[in-house]
Amino acid sequence: MTNRTFTMIKPDAVEAGNTGAIIKLIEEAGFQIVALKKTQLTPAQAGKFYAVHSARPFYNDLCAYMSSGAIVPMILEKDNAVADFRTLIGATNPAQAAEGTIRKLFAKSIEANAIHGSDSDENAAIEGSFFFAQTEQF
Ligand code: CMP
Secondary structure (H helix, E strand, O other): OEEEEEEEHHHHHHHHHHHHHHHHHHHOOOOOOEEEEEEEEOOOOOOHHHHHOOOOOOHHHHHHHHOOEEEEEEEEEEEHHHHHHHHOOOOOOOOOOOOHHHHHHOOOOOOOEEEEEOHHHHHHHHHHHHHHHHHHHH
């Protein structure tokens, strides 16, 4: 059982005006918002955040895309947060995402896929601290 995960609403979903609708689904699924802000990454910051993918063919495009507009990072709290949040957002590729998931509802493509969700407790802590100090968290 884990208590916290990290997410960010990506530039495609923020630009499309879907921030509020996505946060509503997150809260309705039982997640509490521990920290939230609206910001924009530089290409270098996006590269650092996604460094684990630096050998992948999509890395340069991903960094350009993730720094192309505003994002809304959040730390969320719930029992079993990491696994339950990944169920809520659905598969990375929206074409494979289950009905009712955030990516099925809002993602435009495998790259512009509306939202990120941490894949482990360890990465949730690392990714959360990338954007938020302890003093910004409830
Ligand atoms: P995310 O869950 O944030 O983690 C890595 C991101 O890389 C992923 O969401 C997508 O935005 C992007 N991504 C993953 N696979 C591909 C791919 N095959 N082509 C393009 N972008 C991808």
